[in-house]
Amino acid sequence: MSNVEKIKQLERELATEGIDTLLILSREDSDKVLPLLLPVHVVAQTAFFFNRNGRHIVLTGSTDANMYKPFGLFEIIEVVEDFETDFLATFNRINPRSVALNISETDYLADGLTLGQYRLLESIIGGERLAALEKSSEPIVRTLRAIKSEQELTCIRHAVDVTCTIYEEIAPNIRIGMSETDIGALFVEGMKRHNVINAFAEPYSYPLVCINRCGLAHRQPSSRNILMEGDILICDFSVSHQGYCSDIARSFYALGKGESQAPQPILRAFQTTVNAVSAVIEGLKPGLMGYEADLLGRSLIEQAGYPTIRHSVGHQVGMRVHDGGTSLSPSSNPNSHYAIQKGEVYAIEPTVIQDDGKPSFIVEEDVLITDDGVQILSKRQMDLWYIAR
Known part of the structure; x- marks a missing residue:
């Protein structure tokens, strides 16, 4: 199900919570929140930037890129050199002041970011910068699911x-x-x-x-x-x-x-x-x-x-x-x-x-x-x- 309604709802929840971007990192369908938004089978290392301004971006490998085109929702960036370089360039271009990550200590359905993916993110943008930006997506995901x-x-x-x-x-x-x-x-x-x-x-x-x-x-x-x-x-x-x-x-x-x-x-x-x-x-x-x-x-x-x-x-x-x-x-x-x-x-x-x-x-x-x-x-x-x- 291509749920455009849910993505519009997500934009409203980001605005309510005062968060610029919900960032989802996934590989081999590792994230639990993504199916709520998109009916896709993620294989390649992929980053989804869901932005409250409605300009959403997906950074992915060439093997997966074509499946996002029919949705008409994303700027699609195919990895050229390596994922880390292209991710950092995209992240700096968006320059979010706050980023929601699928991390939760109390709700397993909002806890989709794996430790490995978190460490990858930390290594790309730096631990101090990440700590200053990151928020739990739990209140957003709770309402989005409910x-x-x-x-x-x-x-x-x-x-x-x-x-x-x-x-x-x-x-x-x-x-x-x-x-x-x-x-x-x-x-x-x-x-x-x-x-x-x-x-x-x-x-x-x-x-x-x-x-x-x-x-x-x-x-x-x-x-x-x-x-x-x-x-x-x-x-x-x-x-x-x-x-x-x-x-x-x-x-x-x-x-x-x-x-x-x-x-x-x-x-x-x-x-x-x-x-x-x-x-x-x-x-x-x-x-x-x-x-x-x-x-x-x-x-x-x-x-x-x-x-x-x-x-x-x-x-x-x-x-x-x-x-x-x-x-x-x-x-x-x-x-x-x-x-x-x-x-x-x-x-x-x-x-x-x-x-x-x-x-x-x-x-x-x-x-x-x-x-x-x-x-x-x-x-x-x-x-x-x-x-x-």
């Missing part, structure tokens, strides 16, 4: 729609007597049918498929775990479409002989989970702090008498399933001390999780933050889905 462009939202919406469709297609085909891997295979068939891939692990790997009785955790489905009457089944499924993800979980109950619905303790745990999801969705709005959003779901589950949630109530979704930025977590998490912003996409998942096979549920929905609340992107699960023989 606030989605219309092009990004189109991809995310498609990923979410396909995920919901696959759930709807396979739900009637889940049967008592199937193994976790049998159920996982239904998801793989759905991904192939809809031309998407798993956003976790390998392209056609199984999603999380857990029979509660066999242990609820982020683990691989097992062919030895067989769905039986009275079991709770939880599936957590994420797909990727054109590099952007969904993250949606659904919960099922396998009806026993003579049952038309689940027993009351199971229904109560499920309804508490749904109510907690609703509480978070209804309370989300721009300006709310991440830890405040976390408390909306966490407190409801605790007040219902269930154990506190073992993870965040929600997280951002984008190019990755867990896309960094503001986290809807307790205040002990530093990433919860940021305000929610319009244009962010979150997966909302307050859960009832209990040990020893007691009723546990995950219901996860994807939402977009709007001017004064949220737009729900996924088709909500409001009722427990039943499985019959």
Whole structure:
């Protein structure tokens, strides 16, 4: 995806932060931030000068130079003598007063500059000069990843729609007597049918498929775990479409002989989970702090008498399933001390999780933050889905 919108957004963020240039040094796709801006496979030693004045420059080898021409965004400089000489000449011509580098101690998604590339930069322009100019790109990258462009939202919406469709297609085909891997295979068939891939692990790997009785955790489905009457089944499924993800979980109950619905303790745990999801969705709005959003779901589950949630109530979704930025977590998490912003996409998942096979549920929905609340992107699960023989 050639995301001109993201590069224009980057220019605005550079202006907001008072930084002249975001400098990205990359070789063999070593930088984590570049894919957010350009869909390129970097081979040669390359320097990208993203300047807030909109006059962007790429310095690269002759093998890579042609792939930047179709974008129409760059002055392209091919290395003639050696990279170091041409870099210094370009850097001196730009003469930035401040330079953002992809270095961060707290956000791995803003920490793309390798030590070797940093040392190369230091050797070219000098340690003292670099120290006087360099800034962390973390605040810029955080906002750049978090606030989605219309092009990004189109991809995310498609990923979410396909995920919901696959759930709807396979739900009637889940049967008592199937193994976790049998159920996982239904998801793989759905991904192939809809031309998407798993956003976790390998392209056609199984999603999380857990029979509660066999242990609820982020683990691989097992062919030895067989769905039986009275079991709770939880599936957590994420797909990727054109590099952007969904993250949606659904919960099922396998009806026993003579049952038309689940027993009351199971229904109560499920309804508490749904109510907690609703509480978070209804309370989300721009300006709310991440830890405040976390408390909306966490407190409801605790007040219902269930154990506190073992993870965040929600997280951002984008190019990755867990896309960094503001986290809807307790205040002990530093990433919860940021305000929610319009244009962010979150997966909302307050859960009832209990040990020893007691009723546990995950219901996860994807939402977009709007001017004064949220737009729900996924088709909500409001009722427990039943499985019959």
